[in-house]
Amino acid sequence: MVTLQGFVGPWYRNLFRFLLLFSYIIPISLRVNLDMGKAAYGWMVMRDESIPGTVVRTSTIPEELGRLVYLLTDKTGTLTRNEMVFKRLHLGTVSYGTDTMDEIQGHVRASCPQVALVQWTESVGLTLVSRDLASVQLRTPSGQVLTYSLLQTFPFTSESKRMGVIVRDESTAEITFYMKGADVAMSSIVQYNDWLEEEVTRGVG
Incomplete structure (x- = not known):
């Protein structure tokens, strides 16, 4: 607007006036657009067929995924839903599996490996x-x-x-x-x- 009116008169006053007015309008609209984009991106992540069962619990997931460099996970708890399936037992040179011990097959225990071992030994x-x-x-x-x-x-x-x-x-x-x-x-x-x-x-x- 200042350029269209030309740099005549108190143009700096008009420039300051427009900056003051738009300082309240632009950030709010930009924030709304960003939040809407985050919500849409989270919805697309949950609808992605290549990662079924994904649940987006925060709208900051785009920023979090964008900053990922290394992904570290553990083998129990997070990935196994706190469940351990006792399938095979190795004692020295002997291996006991589902073909030799029917009690082991499908033996589902708690998340802690020590608890699973204790409960299985009690069953035998x-x-x-x-x-x-x-x-x-x-x-x-x-x-x-x-x-x-x-x-x-x-x-x-x-x-x-x-x-x-x-x-x-x-x-x-x-x-x-x-x-x-x-x-x-x-x-x-x-x-x-x-x-x-x-x-x-x-x-x-």
């Missing part, structure tokens, strides 16, 4: 009686209660990808080291088996 006769920071008591299928003292615990770390515990059998004074972990970490520790490499490759793939 070995029951956890008590557990504290110093000892563990187990009941065998024959009713005998075994007491183990916890001598040392090695917590799980992302570097080692495994955890372990050293226990002492109070009835025999025998000391044993138990370890569990990711297949890629345990494959170099346990005794070689003909099915071990296949299981590791399947887990990675």
